Amino acid sequence: MIDEKLQPILSTVLHRNAGEAEFHQAVREVLESLGRVIARHPEYADEALIERICEPERQIIFRVPWIDDNDQVQINRGFRVQFNSALGPYKGGVRFHPSVNIGIVKFLGFEQIFKNALSGLPIGGGKGGSDFDPKGRSDREIMRFCQSFMVELHRHIGEYVDVPAGDIGVGAREIGYMFGMYKRLNNRFEAGVLTGKGLVYGGSRARKEATGFGTVYFVRSMLENMGTDFEDKRCVVSGSGNVAIYAMQKINAFGGKVVACSDSGGVIIDEDGIDLDLVREIKEERRGRISEYAEAKGAGCTYKHGGNIWDVPCDLAFPCATQNELDGRDAKALIKNGVTVVAEGANMPCTPEAVKQFQAAGVRFAPGKAANAGGVATSALEMQQNASRDSWSFEKTEERLAEIMGNIHDSCVQTADEYGAPDDYVLGANIAGFLRVADAMRAMGVI
Numbered sequence: 001m002i003d004e005k006l007q008p009i010l011s012t013v014l015h016r017n018a019g020e021a022e023f024h025q026a027v028r029e030v031l032e033s034l035g036r037v038i039a040r041h042p043e044y045a046d047e048a049l050i051e052r053i054c055e056p057e058r059q060i061i062f063r064v065p066w067i068d069d070n071d072q073v074q075i076n077r078g079f080r081v082q083f084n085s086a087l088g089p090y091k092g093g094v095r096f097h098p099s100v101n102i103g104i105v106k107f108l109g110f111e112q113i114f115k116n117a118l119s120g121l122p123i124g125g126g127k128g129g130s131d132f133d134p135k136g137r138s139d140r141e142i143m144r145f146c147q148s149f150m151v152e153l154h155r156h157i158g159e160y161v162d163v164p165a166g167d168i169g170v171g172a173r174e175i176g177y178m179f180g181m182y183k184r185l186n187n188r189f190e191a192g193v194l195t196g197k198g199l200v201y202g203g204s205r206a207r208k209e210a211t212g213f214g215t216v217y218f219v220r221s222m223l224e225n226m227g228t229d230f231e232d233k234r235c236v237v238s239g240s241g242n243v244a245i246y247a248m249q250k251i252n253a254f255g256g257k258v259v260a261c262s263d264s265g266g267v268i269i270d271e272d273g274i275d276l277d278l279v280r281e282i283k284e285e286r287r288g289r290i291s292e293y294a295e296a297k298g299a300g301c302t303y304k305h306g307g308n309i310w311d312v313p314c315d316l317a318f319p320c321a322t323q324n325e326l327d328g329r330d331a332k333a334l335i336k337n338g339v340t341v342v343a344e345g346a347n348m349p350c351t352p353e354a355v356k357q358f359q360a361a362g363v364r365f366a367p368g369k370a371a372n373a374g375g376v377a378t379s380a381l382e383m384q385q386n387a388s389r390d391s392w393s394f395e396k397t398e399e400r401l402a403e404i405m406g407n408i409h410d411s412c413v414q415t416a417d418e419y420g421a422p423d424d425y426v427l428g429a430n431i432a433g434f435l436r437v438a439d440a441m442r443a444m445g446v447i
């Protein structure tokens, strides 16, 4: 329920951003939490502060022409939404996926504001991407696309302005091509302009692992709070990309057992525990399909083409693929099968109906803006290393990541308690993130 004082803000957002369903969903979810803040501190509703948070500071949409391997000209659309810079330069990933549009980029940018605030690091919120589909494209095509994308983007970014990173469809390869073009266009080796870089030219150790590892660190704190741990817990992780792979690695390290993962083609179930080396070989080296896992494993592993991973019974569920991949029906199936914790490795993978079901059933639920903040936090550590021309060890970086995730967890719990909603991580994350951004915005006046 949205407080009646905040209802006009939502109405304006819906009207001004017509048709952007995911953006509406993300704003509604935050506004639902803020009623308790303005009831206690009405000054946070002054000077249209919440209205200003819901309006991006800048939105850039551009043409990306490139030439494919058949010598044909292709046109894609590029986006960068610079949402809020109250806490630092805009920071957030770039997504290449055919589903990308301005509404998706705005939802991701909006979430990023609060996530980055929760990390406690000096970074604002932004997001970008393109409707370019990298699947089936050659290395050369990927390079030409990334170069063309950067020919426009370079005018809008910089280490003190806006620092993009990876997301769906954008990993170290794409960041490398984009960084190369940025360097050429600007004639500056400005390492801090992009994060997720390769280690040899300014990347950070543990950045690749950070989002997945961070989510599992967050869940470890949740389990500790419940008086338990990962030992022998059955886990299900959707997706088999960057976040999913490193979430699975850390679950295994903490003594849990992952029995299923997926891609957009289907689901694999392996009761012996997912063989992560094989998944990495298929996904990171061959850029193949998860169905190849079942082909390689033979009997003992099931592949369900188009299957629903949330029907697989588990104690802990980690949606790590994409937005709205887990709905009310899926939540009911998970609850029926005894799930106790659900943590979003992806951004907004659970629909509002699913979240409601989990909370009503007493399932502990961690929203993405808290649980997957380890990626952007480690990106900020990469910026820190670039600024000091330093390179930290894996251990030191992971130690900082673990500490940050522990702090985010505690801040969610404390804030939820303080606002009368114990164990409500959604409310805790939204309010704690909001207060940090709002305090900075209030100090800076109406800008």
Ligand code: NDP
Pocket (backbone or CB within 6 Å): 166, 167, 168, 169, 170, 211, 238, 239, 240, 241, 242, 243, 244, 262, 263, 264, 265, 320, 321, 322, 323, 325, 345, 346, 347, 348, 372, 373, 375, 376
């Ligand atoms: P990847 O591109 O590495 O992997 C994405 C995975 O999700 C793939 O297995 C992909 O399958 C699957 N997937 C993507 N879109 C769909 C879809 N529409 N339906 C079903 N499955 C889909 O991306 P990441 O792992 O980097 O990102 C995953 C999620 O985590 C996203 O929500 C992202 O915003 C979020 N995130 C990522 C961070 C990072 O550091 N990378 C940081 C914080 C959040 P297929 O290959 O078949 O498409």
